[in-house]
Amino acid sequence: MAVFTANTYNMRTLPSAGKDFHLSLQNEAASGCEDILAAETGYSHYITKLKIRADAAMDVSIGSGETTGAVTTVHFGPIPLAAASGSFDWEAPRGMGIKCTVSLAITGLSSGDGTMWVEVHGRTCKD
Numbered sequence: 140m141a142v143f144t145a146n147t148y149n150m151r152t153l154p155s156a157g158k159d160f161h162l163s164l165q166n167e168a169a170s171g172c173e174d175i176l177a178a179e180t181g182y183s184h185y186i187t188k189l190k191i192r193a194d195a196a197m198d199v200s201i202g203s204g205e206t207t208g209a210v211t212t213v214h215f216g217p218i219p220l221a222a223a224s225g226s227f228d229w230e231a232p233r234g235m236g237i238k239c240t241v242s243l244a245i246t247g248l249s250s251g252d253g254t255m256w257v258e259v260h261g262r263t264c265k266d
Contacts, residue, residue, distance in 0.1 A: 148214040149238040157264035176245040185236030188260035193225040195253025203240035210248045241266045
């Protein structure tokens with residue numbers, strides 16, 4: 140029997156004040172844990188849209204912070220992506236977003252070697 144593991148996320152209404160961000164990144168050796176968007180002390184990142192593509196089979200997790208080579212708080216994943224056609228698309232309802240942990244970077248972890256593309260939209264707001 141398969142065991143489901145809960146992702147840790149906090150869906151919130153987006154604060155009206157903040158800085159919007161849109162990142163489109165590529166990593167040609169996507170094995171391991173890396174920051175996607177740097178931390179800002181006293182601020183939280185809210186993810187409103189996330190797209191991930193890969194050219195090799197891999198599992199990907201996206202969340203807040205890094206602890207000993209792993210995502211500290213996983214908001215998405217692990218997401219299994221198939222070789223050559225692996226993709227994941229997610230978008231929050233209008234005016235909503237996944238609140239990441241205050242003062243921590245948005246971080247990604249992948250389990251395979253290959254090229255991975257990540258597109259993330261959101262807002263950074265003072266807590």
